[in-house]
Amino acid sequence: MTEVSADLGTGRASVGAVLDFAWTANEFTATDAMAATSLTRSTTIDAIDTLVSADVLRELPNARAAGSYRAGRPARRFALSSELGVVIGVDAGDTHLAVTVADPLDRTLVHHRTDLDSGHSPDERRDTILEQLRLRLEEAGSSRDAVLAICIGVAAPVNRDGISPPHPDGFWERTNPGLAAALADWAPIVDVKNDALLAAVAEASDPRGAAIGCRDYVALLAGERFGGGVVVDGHVLHGAHGGVGEGVVFDHIVGVGSAFGLGPALQDQARRALDDGEIAADGPVGELAASDRVDTRALLGLAASGDADAVLVTGRVAETLARVVGVLGSMYDPAKVIVCGAVAESVEPVLTAARGILPEQLHLPAPELLASALGAEVVSLGAVATARRAARERAVPQLAERRLAGR
Structure with a gap:
């Protein structure tokens, strides 16, 4: 129960307790609320009536009106109002x-x-x-x-x-x-x-999130720029200016060199490999690298299919990612680092290579490195x-x- 809820209306904690229960109860009776809140029946009913009078709860048709009444006095049923906003x-x-x-x-x-x-x-x-x-x-x-x-x-x-x-x-x-x-x-x-x-909030609150039940993790936005949402001991870390997890630190990490994320890194490594003659100019990766903007999704798809040139490029980007995750692992000791954003949908070839490199990057046990299932809508x-x-x-x-x- 929240502090604000406890002060609701007449100042009785009972009203706040019933309101908290109502958020997760769907439809409920006074008996349901009484069992969940450990309040007396009279106190529970009084709190419910207070919330109904405030149009925060609405009373539903009773069991007889709903067609499920069999015998005895039908119980009053309630739910949160659908008109809250x-x-x-x-x-x-x-x-x-x-x-x-x-x-x-x-x-x-x-x-x-x-x-x-x-x-x-x-x-x-x-x-x-x-x-x-x-x-x-x-x-x-x-x-x-x-x-x-x-x-x-x-x-x-x-x-x-x-x-x-x-x-x-x-x-x-x-x-x-x-x-x-x-x-x-x-x-x-x-x-x-x-x-x-x-x-980081999404990864712990959405049913598909990779951090459900995890108290120590980093949600790493890694598409265009690196930035981490850090959770330690179940608490989202913030900092005096909101700067915990800010990617500018990677400007100073040897082997990373900037806060630019996996998208720019894949483009740069593909073009560098083409310029150095390490990949065939007439091959699928060479053609991608020669374009005005490298299609990183297509590049990662080629790597997943085993294309040697794409594997070379993604392997080098994996080295960068491993250093990034190593820094995060050393600073925050997370159980998981979850790569988030649109890039997560196809980033597995980079993660696979990075997992093999990661243990060398820190003295602590390496965090589990995962791709988010929440895609571009994670924020x-x-x-x-x-x-x-x-x-x-x-x-x-x-x-x-x-x-x-x-x-």
Whole structure:
């Protein structure tokens, strides 16, 4: 039970306890709530009635009306109201924007992904994000008044106030152009968070996540740039400026040399091998390497099929990844490092080679190296999960308090 829930309405912890139970109970009776919360029957019924009067719970047709009543007095049944509002999760990457409007429980109402111009000014970027939020709410048949919580993931460190520190090239300020302030009047709860941190949340909260039940892991966004969401002893690490797991450290690691991720690394190694004459110019990998932009998915597919040139390229990228994971393993001692993002869908040839190299990179036992099953939407999933948690723990209890106070 959350602290806010415990203060709900009349200040009785019983109301908060029943509300917490209702989030996971689907339909329930007073007897169900009493058993789950260890409250007395009269206290449980009083708490339920308080939440019904606040329109947070709704009373369902009883067993007789539902057609399942056989004998005796039919039990009253309850569920969370379907009219509580919506939550919004946003993945605001450098070159893409994904907006998800969902209900507070488990249903996605709208999900829309579009490209962003990486050359946009901070003002243009902020305006684009706000316009997409308006459009997606309209598409979902909802409005700003119904938004309980918003969570936005950005490719930058973010402090606890939603602000990113200055970057030498202005990248972090452009990626997070004052979003916390711009959205302050959109919802009771607005969270701006680092995208890799939200990937870590998704890996532990989504049923397909690779970190279910794991207390020590790193979710490594590794497509265009490296960035890690770090969980130690079950706690997501943050830091004073939100910089835990920031990829700039890899600029200083011999054999890595930059924070650029597996996509750029695959392109660079393919072109270097072609220039050095190590792969055939008329072969499939040589033709990919000679193109304006190397199709990394196709390259990884060739490696998975055993193409010797592709195996050569992916093997060299695996050396880089092993050093990256070795650093993370030495710093945070995770049980798992989960490679996340769109690249995870086809990255297994790199991971296979990296697993053989990894034990040499650190003195501690090497972490398990896995590919995420959540694909390109991993940050979106983490953002929605975070917004739903904020709705459950803070926004809905506050909503109930306002409704009760207004009666």
